[in-house]
Amino acid sequence: MKKILILILSLIFILQAAACGNKKQNNYDLEIQCFDWAVYDGATEDSIMTALKEKTGVNFYFSGINGQDAYNKQLKMNINTGAAPEVFFYAFGTDTSDVNFWAEEGIIQPLDDYLDDYPNLKTLLNSNQYKNLIASDGKHYFIPRLTTANNWGIYMRKDWIANLQNRGGQYSDVKYPADDGSFTIKDFEYLLEAFTLGDPDGNGKNDTFGLTLGEQLFWGLPMMYAFCDYGWTITGNQNNKDLTYSYTTQDFKNYINWMAKMYKLGYIDKTYYENTTDEAKVAKFQRGKYGMLIANTGSFVPWILSNAVFSADDVMFIAPPKGTSDIGRNGSGGFMNFGGWWGGFFISHNCNNIRNALKLFDYIYSVEGSRLINYGIEGVHYDIGEEGEIVANLEGRNKEPENTFSKAKDENGKEVNIGYVYWANYITLPISEFSTDKITVLDTFEGYKPEEKRLATESAKMSNNHLRPINDLNQSIFNFSGWSEDFSINTSEMDDLVSIYATCMITGNSYEGTSGIDNLWNKLQNAISSKVALCKSDGISTLQSLGKW
Numbered sequence: 140m141k142k143i144l145i146l147i148l149s150l151i152f153i154l155q156a157a158a159c160g161n162k163k164q165n166n167y168d169l170e171i172q173c174f175d176w177a178v179y180d181g182a183t184e185d186s187i188m189t190a191l192k193e194k195t196g197v198n199f200y201f202s203g204i205n206g207q208d209a210y211n212k213q214l215k216m217n218i219n220t221g222a223a224p225e226v227f228f229y230a231f232g233t234d235t236s237d238v239n240f241w242a243e244e245g246i247i248q249p250l251d252d253y254l255d256d257y258p259n260l261k262t263l264l265n266s267n268q269y270k271n272l273i274a275s276d277g278k279h280y281f282i283p284r285l286t287t288a289n290n291w292g293i294y295m296r297k298d299w300i301a302n303l304q305n306r307g308g309q310y311s312d313v314k315y316p317a318d319d320g321s322f323t324i325k326d327f328e329y330l331l332e333a334f335t336l337g338d339p340d341g342n343g344k345n346d347t348f349g350l351t352l353g354e355q356l357f358w359g360l361p362m363m364y365a366f367c368d369y370g371w372t373i374t375g376n377q378n379n380k381d382l383t384y385s386y387t388t389q390d391f392k393n394y395i396n397w398m399a400k401m402y403k404l405g406y407i408d409k410t411y412y413e414n415t416t417d418e419a420k421v422a423k424f425q426r427g428k429y430g431m432l433i434a435n436t437g438s439f440v441p442w443i444l445s446n447a448v449f450s451a452d453d454v455m456f457i458a459p460p461k462g463t464s465d466i467g468r469n470g471s472g473g474f475m476n477f478g479g480w481w482g483g484f485f486i487s488h489n490c491n492n493i494r495n496a497l498k499l500f501d502y503i504y505s506v507e508g509s510r511l512i513n514y515g516i517e518g519v520h521y522d523i524g525e526e527g528e529i530v531a532n533l534e535g536r537n538k539e540p541e542n543t544f545s546k547a548k549d550e551n552g553k554e555v556n557i558g559y560v561y562w563a564n565y566i567t568l569p570i571s572e573f574s575t576d577k578i579t580v581l582d583t584f585e586g587y588k589p590e591e592k593r594l595a596t597e598s599a600k601m602s603n604n605h606l607r608p609i610n611d612l613n614q615s616i617f618n619f620s621g622w623s624e625d626f627s628i629n630t631s632e633m634d635d636l637v638s639i640y641a642t643c644m645i646t647g648n649s650y651e652g653t654s655g656i657d658n659l660w661n662k663l664q665n666a667i668s669s670k671v672a673l674c675k676s677d678g679i680s681t682l683q684s685l686g687k688w
Contacts, residue, residue, distance in 0.1 A: 169199040169495050171484070173228035173565050174210030176203030178542045185543040187515050187560055194508070197499040201562060218246055223487035226496050228284070228565060230482030235274075236624035238281070241485070242274040248486040248493055249278040256494075257501035259508075259573075266575045268478045271619040277685050282500050283480035285567040285580050289602040291474045292436035293361055294443060295330075298453040299339035299430050310337035316457040318604065324365040324397075324467050327460035331406035334430030349401075351408035351429040353420045356638040358433050359398065364607065365462040365472045366394035371630070371678065373612050380612065380688075382678050384671050386637045390468060392660055397466065398645045399656060412642045431457075436598035437582055441591045451590035456601040473607035478618045479580065484566070509570040512563035514585070515544075529585055531557050547586035558586035615687035626677045629670045636667060 179201035192198055204210040207230065215237075217223055223246055231238060241247045254261040263269055264279045268288075274280050295316070303310045310333040316322045331349030333339065339347055352358040360369060367390035374383045385391055401407050408429060414420040417434065424432040427448035434443065436456065444451055461472035486496050502508040514521045519535040536544050536556040545558035571581035584595040609617045622630070640663040643650040653662050682688035 167198050167200040168492065169197055169226065169490070169499070170202055170224050171199055171226045172202045172214070172224040173484075173562075174203055174207045175205055175565070176201045176562060177205045179203070179562060185539045186519070187512065187539075187543065187563075190511060190516055191499075191502075191508075194511070195499050195502050197495045199499060218487075221489075223247075223489050225490040226484055226486050228482060228484050229281075231620075235620045235622055236627045238485075238620065239275045239622075239624055239627075242276060242278070242280050246488055247280045248488065248490065249276075249280055250282075250486070250497070251278050253493065253497055254279075257497050259501045259504045260497065262573060262575055263504055263578065266578050267614075268578055269480065269618060271615070271617060271621075271687075272480070272483075273619070273621045273685075275621045275623055275681065277621065281483035281485045282504070283483040284565060285504075285570065285578070286477070286479050286481050287437065287568070287580060287582060287599065287602065288476055288479040289474045289606055290435045290437065290477070291361060292434065292598045292602060293457045293459065294424065294432040294434060295455055295457045296334070296339070296430050296449065296453055297455040298449065299334055302339050302341055303333055303337050306341070308337075313337075315455075316460075318458050318601070320458070320461065322458045322460055323463050324362070324460040324472075325463055325465070327362070327365075328401065328406075328466075330430065331401060332404070335404075335406045339430060340427065346428060348408050348429050349406040350411075350431045350433070351414065351420060351423045352411050352433045353414045353417070354412045354638075354642070356634070356641050358420075359394075360475050361433055361459040362398070363391075363394050364475070365460050365467040366397065367391040367468070369475065370634070371616065371674075373616060375612075377612065382675050382682075384633070384667075384674070386633075387664060387667075387671060392656075393467065395641055395644050395660070396656060399647070402645050403647065407645075412646065436602055437584070437595050440584075440595040440598065441587060444591060444594070451594045454594060456594075456598045458601065458605050473605050474602055476606045476609060476617075479578070480618070503566060504570065506570050506573060509567050509580075512566060513559050513569045515539075515560060520544075529583055531585060533557060545586070548588070615682060619687075621681065621685065623677055623681055626674050626681065629674050633667045633670055633674075637663065 202224070204213050211229070214224075214227060214229065218241065229237070238247075242249070250260070250264065254264065260282065263282070264272070269283055272279060272281065272283055297315065300313055300315055303313050313330065313333045314326075316326060316330070334347055334349040336345070338345065357369070363369065367388060368385040370385060372383055372385060374381050398407070402409075408414075408423065414423070420432070421434060421439075421443060423429055424434075424443070425445075425447040432443070443454070459472050459474055461470055462468040484500065486493055490496055503512055514529055515536065517523065519532065520539075521532055522530045524530045533549070533555055539556065542561050544556035545561045545564070546554050547557040549555050549557060568580035568582055570578065572579040582599060584592045587595060640650060640659055642648070643654075644656045644659050648654070650659060650662075653659055679688060
């Protein structure tokens with residue numbers, strides 16, 4: 140049916156496809172498309188692009204549409220009308236149905252048969268981190284955009300702790316959270332209480348809260364992991380295992396009960412569920428009335444500090460709390476391990492020379508190539524410092540065309556081309572360690588002000604020190620992208636429903652005439668039970684067919 144639909148759409152939109160499909164008028168060999176790359180469509184090439192072409196012999200060009208939503212809409216339209224770009228970026232999350240459909244229809248090219256000739260890509264796609272990034276037929280179809288393994292963090296007002304300690308009184312015994320694994324959910328709860336009831340900003344008013352976070356369920360993960368798992372996990376042991384949807388377990392209900400308690404006590408932002416965007420959530424923290432914020436780290440730091448009533452010296456990152464024998468699961472906790480990727484690049488059936496594309500990406504995904512596309516040319520755009528650090532050469536960078544380097548501010552507040560190469564950020568961060576055992580990327584936070592860099596570096600260290608381990612049992616589904624279309628769609632729908640019910644259970648609101656945690660819990664389980672059973676059966680069958688069960 141889908142094949143027929145594609146043919147019909149192709150006939151309807153054939154004129155549009157012809158108009159926006161092939162752009163080879165400038166004798167380029169390869170088109171690479173990504174959102175926010177419209178500024179490079181026909182633009183004068185920067186010297187980093189030129190160097191990349193000289194290194195690989197591939198004559199490529201960039202195109203795109205500003206804005207990810209607009210880009211995705213146009214991309215899918217072009218694919219449906221037979222005008223898929225030769226190489227294109229697509230960011231997908233838990234819903235992998237598009238990728239699997241494109242693979243089934245031959246719209247995207249499988250890579251495995253070529254990898255022996257491209258050692259860097261072979262190492263990447265056969266590594267422990269990325270070997271499961273496969274479609275439902277067991278083949279690799281995309282080259283992941285490499286990022287840090289975790290983007291989460293808990294920002295905390297450390298000056299509030301100092302204020303409470305120095306003032307004396309009820310909460311003078313509050314402590315800075317330990318980073319040795321001993322910081323517990325009980326300790327976290329006491330911080331929430333002190334920040335809410337102890338007047339930590341010293342204005343004599345009861346107008347502070349312990350925590351603000353976003354509306355979506357996953358923004359509570361650093362606390363959730365003290366109680367339960369996230370999404371689908373393999374439970375049991377090798378001889379008696381099961382595929383479990385975590386939101387049907389008693390452990391998840393325990394987390395909901397704990398969050399509801401914190402909310403009722405007033406420790407959590409009363410309107411956190413209205414924070415539907417990062418902007419709304421961050422703005423609340425910036426105004427100085429919340430002691431903690433769960434948000435992205437690293438690149439978010441300059442934004443968090445901008446327009447804030449506090450300085451970088453007033454903020455620190457803290458470890459995710461661990462469960463105890465009294466609250467949660469004893470010893471359980473950590474930050475989510477994403478494996479270090481977000482979306483990736485696909486080679487479509489319209490690519491005239493797949494080996495050209497693979498040659499280009501094979502060089503980019505080397506230590507040397509990733510350094511070139513992120514920092515530029517050594518001696519021209521940067522120099523190596525005494526301790527091996529990257530030192531920006533502003534004179535060389537400012538000679539490049541507009542939009543080559545991302546903008547940042549120098550020590551005088553002047554906007555200059557001091558940041559990363561703009562387009563490279565959508566491909567991979569600089570690769571620092573490269574083997575089948577581990578692939579890591581280096582984020583030097585180049586272009587950050589000293590106080591921003593200190594805090595961002597602290598966040599990266601904290602995140603890496605507390606990544607959740609991927610055990611042998613769950614290695615089969617770590618980064619796995621080969622779920623069937625039904626599994627992906629049903630899981631996505633269930634996740635959305637769980638988020639709605641969880642918010643109502645935590646805040647004490649009713650949903651469709653039902654209120655109370657126990658009543659809402661039972662209603663939620665009834666609402667998703669049939670889909671859970673279907674997904675479980677489908678998921679196990681898929682893993683078995685791929686030899687992963």
